[in-house]
Amino acid sequence: MGAGHHHDHDHPHDHEGSELSPMDLRVRALESILVEKGYVDPAAVDALIETYETRVGPRNGARVVAKAWSDPGFRDWLLRDATAAIASLGFTGRQGEHMVAVENTPDEHHMVVCTLCSCYPWPVLGLPPVWYKSAPYRSRAVIDPRGVLAEFGVALPPQTRIRIWDSTAEVRYLVIPMRPAGTDGWDEERLAGLVTRDSMIGTGLALSPEAVAA
Amino acid sequence: MNGGQDLGGMMGFGPVRPEADEPLFHAPWERRAFGVTLAMGATGAWNIDVSRHARESLPPGEYLTSSYYAIWTKGVERLVVQTGLVSPDELRQGAALAPPAPVKRVLRAGDVAAVLARGGPCDREPAAPARFTVGDRVVTRNLNPSGHTRLPRYARGKTGTIERVHGVFVFPDTNAHGAGEAPQWLYTVRFDGREVWGEEADPALVVSVDAWESYLEPA
Numbered sequence A: 001m002g003a004g005h006h007h008d009h010d011h012p013h014d015h016e017g018s019e020l021s022p023m024d025l026r027v028r029a030l031e032s033i034l035v036e037k038g039y040v041d042p043a044a045v046d047a048l049i050e051t052y053e054t055r056v057g058p059r060n061g062a063r064v065v066a067k068a069w070s071d072p073g074f075r076d077w078l079l080r081d082a083t084a085a086i087a088s089l090g091f092t093g094r095q096g097e098h099m100v101a102v103e104n105t106p107d108e109h110h111m112v113v114c115t116l117c118s119c120y121p122w123p124v125l126g127l128p129p130v131w132y133k134s135a136p137y138r139s140r141a142v143i144d145p146r147g148v149l150a151e152f153g154v155a156l157p158p159q160t161r162i163r164i165w166d167s168t169a170e171v172r173y174l175v176i177p178m179r180p181a182g183t184d185g186w187d188e189e190r191l192a193g194l195v196t197r198d199s200m201i202g203t204g205l206a207l208s209p210e211a212v213a214a
Numbered sequence B: 001m002n003g004g005q006d007l008g009g010m011m012g013f014g015p016v017r018p019e020a021d022e023p024l025f026h027a028p029w030e031r032r033a034f035g036v037t038l039a040m041g042a043t044g045a046w047n048i049d050v051s052r053h054a055r056e057s058l059p060p061g062e063y064l065t066s067s068y069y070a071i072w073t074k075g076v077e078r079l080v081v082q083t084g085l086v087s088p089d090e091l092r093q094g095a096a097l098a099p100p101a102p103v104k105r106v107l108r109a110g111d112v113a114a115v116l117a118r119g120g121p122c123d124r125e126p127a128a129p130a131r132f133t134v135g136d137r138v139v140t141r142n143l144n145p146s147g148h149t150r151l152p153r154y155a156r157g158k159t160g161t162i163e164r165v166h167g168v169f170v171f172p173d174t175n176a177h178g179a180g181e182a183p184q185w186l187y188t189v190r191f192d193g194r195e196v197w198g199e200e201a202d203p204a205l206v207v208s209v210d211a212w213e214s215y216l217e218p219a
Helices: A013-019 A022-036 A042-055 A058-070 A072-080 A082-087 A135-140 A145-151 A188-192 A197-201 A209-213 B028-041 B048-056 B060-064 B068-082 B088-093 B109-118 B193-197
Strands: A098-103 A108-113 A161-166 A171-176 B137-140 B159-169 B184-192 B205-212 B216-218
Touching (some): A042 B028, A042 B109, A058 A072, A058 A171, A072 A082, A082 A098, A098 B159, A171 A197, B137 B184, B159 B205, B184 B193, B193 B205
Parallel strands (some): A098 A171
């Protein structure tokens, strides 16, 4: 079912009932009653979905990081007042009202988790991936982060401090990964291509120029 | 509450499984569940702390075996019944049996962009100076409320250091229960990994939580 279709759920069994899972039926029933009672406008539901499917995602965060790598003044602003610095690029609002940026160095690697639910900086990273919301990540990020990093293919030197930020309040954290070597003179757009979603959560590193060229 | 949501430090869930080229939604119902959850939040019938508490109130066995959008769906189902917007029979049938109850707002498609861009800031003007400052040593209280709290079990009764002072924020523990915003100073408290997990912990691990002032005492 695409966004914008099948808002009339009165008789779902007529045409595709055999393919509908219990959760399909359950959510259809929920949306139907909420729409019928006038609490929910299905066109607004479509617009909400479309926003995160097409406009808000980790490319936003990559622009923030690339600018921080390129512009020392912006980097300082981002570390001092991330909410304002990020807003200057047009990324504001829900689940990013109170932003803090933390910067990886050779001595310290930052990683973000929400052990209690799924808090995640939507305006810069979009909606979280399933693994971020899953029990394995939420349980182990705080007690065994090196084991978690290994599952992402990341191995850090044992002396590198691993700094875990558990997002237990409404502050949302963005990791600024280290700028890869061999990128001198690159413009922001090219640099942004090295910034992965996972590198801004702290479960990955920025890509090397070789990885992008390959 | 010490529910199924409080996962930090639990074991036995297996490896993290990142998915290559993961789609934003894994089934058509997930996208509707996402949109319906946000749209109902926008009615003002409840706040974000109430909705988090509805989710964590699922029995732990159910919470841990439900996908995240299923947890959201079950949370909305509970809330629409609790708030009297929908009756249990109506929910079962997916059809109205009684007239609607009033809601503060109905989110329209044309307002979605503005509402998302505005978000819901939960910082408030300070009414009193902060009790703690950066560098202070603090101990987290051993709180086990039956209601909502944002102090995870692994971080209770632990000694740490104030690293950041964020300002004054709505207090979820009251706001989730109709007891008002009761704003408090909010801090990032950092703990040595060995303080949290014992002598065998990685000596290079530092963990922080964001903690409201009433979660903390001077160390």
